[in-house]
Amino acid sequence: MSIQTAEEVTFEMRAAQLDHARHAVERLDDDARIAALALADAIEAHQHTVLRTIVSSLRADDRGRELLYELVDDVEVYAALVKAGIVRPSLAMRALQVLDGVRPYLTSHNGDVELVKIEEGVAHVRLLGACQSCGSATSTLRDQVAEALLEHLPELHEVREVAPDTAPTTTIIPVSALTFGRKPNSA
Numbered sequence: 001m002s003i004q005t006a007e008e009v010t011f012e013m014r015a016a017q018l019d020h021a022r023h024a025v026e027r028l029d030d031d032a033r034i035a036a037l038a039l040a041d042a043i044e045a046h047q048h049t050v051l052r053t054i055v056s057s058l059r060a061d062d063r064g065r066e067l068l069y070e071l072v073d074d075v076e077v078y079a080a081l082v083k084a085g086i087v088r089p090s091l092a093m094r095a096l097q098v099l100d101g102v103r104p105y106l107t108s109h110n111g112d113v114e115l116v117k118i119e120e121g122v123a124h125v126r127l128l129g130a131c132q133s134c135g136s137a138t139s140t141l142r143d144q145v146a147e148a149l150l151e152h153l154p155e156l157h158e159v160r161e162v163a164p165d166t167a168p169t170t171t172i173i174p175v176s177a178l179t180f181g182r183k184p185n186s187a
Contacts, residue, residue, distance in 0.1 A: 011076050048084040055086050091155055092118055099125075102148045111141045116162045123149050126162045 025036045058064030071077045072087065081087040089097070095115050106112050116124040125145055146159035 044083075047080075051080060051084045051086060055081070091153065094153060095123055095149060095156075098148050098152045099145070102144055105144060106141055109141060113141075113145050118156070121155060121157045123153075123156050123159045124162050125149075125159060126164060128164070 025033055025040075028036060055068065058068040072081065078087065082089045082093070092115065095118060099113050099115060103112065110129055112128040114126045114128055116126055118124070127141055127145070142161055149156055149159050
C-alpha cells in the first residue's frame, strides 16, 4: 500500500474524505457529536480568519491583487474563499446549490437535473432519468426545478429545458460473427 503525496490527492478525493468524516460524526453519540462539531467550527473559524488576513494583504499590493485574481481561478481556492465569505459565489454556483436542494425530490421520482448554462438571466437545464413517456411526471419535475431556481435566484427570469442528448447509435457485432483470414472459395 503506497501513501499518496499531497499533490496526488485530488479535490474529489478530499471532498469524499470530508463527506466520510461528516457521516461518521453524524453517527456519534450526542456528546461526542457536539464536541466534534465544536472542534470543526473552531478550525473553520481559524481558517477563515487566516484567509481573510492573506486576502487583505494581497489586496493591499498591486502584485498581490494580480496573484489573487489568478488564485481565484483554482476551484479549491475559490471554494475556500466563498466558504469564508470573502468571495461571493457565482450565479452558476448558487444555481447548483439550489439544484442540490431539489435533487432529493427529483431522485425520489427517478429523475435528476443538470445545469447546462446560464445566459442573460435564463437558466438552461436538462432533466435526466425522468420517465420520458410520463408527461405529467416530467412536467412536475420541470416545474419543481424552475420554481426553485426562480424563487432563490432573483437574477434569473426564465428556466428553459434542454432536450436530452441523443446518444450515437452503436452497433455491436458479436465476436463469434467475425472471421479472420481469406474467404473460402465457393467454387
